[in-house]
Amino acid sequence: MNDASVIGRGTVVRGSVRGSGSLEILGRVDGDVSVTGDVTLGEDAAVKGNVSGVHVTIAGAVQGDVRGSEAVTLEHGAKVVGDLTAPKIGVMTGALVRGLVRTDGEPPLGAARRSLAGQAARPAVTAPKPVPAAPPPRAESALDEDAPESDDAPESGPIRASREAPPPPVAPTLAKGAKAKKKKKD
Amino acid sequence: MARLNPESSVLGPTTRVTGRISGEGALRVEGNLKGDLAITGPAEIAEGASVEGNVKAETLEVMGSLLGDAIASGPIALRSGSLVRGDLRGSEVSIEPGARVSVRLDTQFELDLGSHRRR
Amino acid sequence: MAGTVIGEGLSIEGDLTSEEEVVIQGSLRGKLTSSDAVSVGSSAVVEADVNAQSLTIAGQVTGDVNAAERVDLQAGGRLIGDVKASRLTIADGASFKGNVDMDV
Numbered sequence: 345m346n347d348a349s350v351i352g353r354g355t356v357v358r359g360s361v362r363g364s365g366s367l368e369i370l371g372r373v374d375g376d377v378s379v380t381g382d383v384t385l386g387e388d389a390a391v392k393g394n395v396s397g398v399h400v401t402i403a404g405a406v407q408g409d410v411r412g413s414e415a416v417t418l419e420h421g422a423k424v425v426g427d428l429t430a431p432k433i434g435v436m437t438g439a440l441v442r443g444l445v446r447t448d449g450e451p452p453l454g455a456a457r458r459s460l461a462g463q464a465a466r467p468a469v470t471a472p473k474p475v476p477a478a479p480p481p482r483a484e485s486a487l488d489e490d491a492p493e494s495d496d497a498p499e500s501g502p503i504r505a506s507r508e509a510p511p512p513p514v515a516p517t518l519a520k521g522a523k524a525k526k527k528k529k530d
Numbered sequence: 531m532a533r534l535n536p537e538s539s540v541l542g543p544t545t546r547v548t549g550r551i552s553g554e555g556a557l558r559v560e561g562n563l564k565g566d567l568a569i570t571g572p573a574e575i576a577e578g579a580s581v582e583g584n585v586k587a588e589t590l591e592v593m594g595s596l597l598g599d600a601i602a603s604g605p606i607a608l609r610s611g612s613l614v615r616g617d618l619r620g621s622e623v624s625i626e627p628g629a630r631v632s633v634r635l636d637t638q639f640e641l642d643l644g645s646h647r648r649r
Numbered sequence: 650m651a652g653t654v655i656g657e658g659l660s661i662e663g664d665l666t667s668e669e670e671v672v673i674q675g676s677l678r679g680k681l682t683s684s685d686a687v688s689v690g691s692s693a694v695v696e697a698d699v700n701a702q703s704l705t706i707a708g709q710v711t712g713d714v715n716a717a718e719r720v721d722l723q724a725g726g727r728l729i730g731d732v733k734a735s736r737l738t739i740a741d742g743a744s745f746k747g748n749v750d751m752d753v
Contacts (some may be wrong), residue, residue: 372643390643405643415627425641435625437605440639445625450632453615539656542669549663549679555656565663 348381353388360393367397369404376408387421394426402439409443537571543578557587559594566598573602577611590620592629608633657692671701673708691725704734706743713747 347365355371366381383397412430420438537555545561556571573587579594606620610628659675687701693708724742
């Protein structure tokens, strides 16, 4: 049933990767990855774009959001700058993440914060918090147009480069703070 | 189970504190804290326990619930079954599958996609 | 056996209530209530009204103290505040200033 694809070590894909079946990425993709099966990213591999699949296992580097309809697992050595969303999320010791991490059913951080009663002044967790603003200039994939951004449905119909809409703004932090984070893309 | 280690404290399962806890040493919360926690040692939120407030500690392990931000100089671990909402910053943050989270991780590290170029 | 221990280095500003034994070696400013025994250790500094099943004081307590059973103020202990308890002992070397109501 599963057509398994592999993007080999020496391969660089510029543009989005979409389709059915599972995908193993050992090379590099500059663009969004979205498949109906599982996605595995090797430890020397990298994706500059969003990644979406059923079970998504990351051991390499990702600059983009990672979404799994069943699970997202970051293994030792993984480095992700972006948001993680799935019913089950595992971030193993040695994996590094900078972004929002949310398991299904949990309110986005903005709403969650508003429901906190009597919260004292927050410790200064440094300035440029990457609250993704509305326009997602991240993925450079020319081939992939802006798919309708559905926040809650991980697999919204046809598997497009589903990039979840940003959570409601957290606090009066920078609106376009996204830039600070996105700057990382050389 | 009263440990007489001056560096180690415990809030038992039926203990509720409303207010701020600060100081030296380690703290294990088995009850409930509504307020901030700032200690120099390891902090632990046991299963069934809850902290509503911000936490600053050397390390943090959450088995229960944390609603608030946390800063640790060392690692932060969110165990399966925990419920955590807030901003977390630690030398690293690990999350076990089964943890319910809505967190922002602000781990400091360099993302160098270039090093993942083809070889 | 559960218990609450506030170690020497720890400081609480606020209210603590418990159904267990509470041992304090650190400091607490606010209110302390337990339906079990409370022990204020020799290094402890408590600025609070204390309500407990029983209370042993070897450190410093400033506040009114109310125990269902007994209050024991040990040598080296210091209590400034009113005491309401059915039994009270003040050891030689302890320091106390306040009113006592044993008509509980």
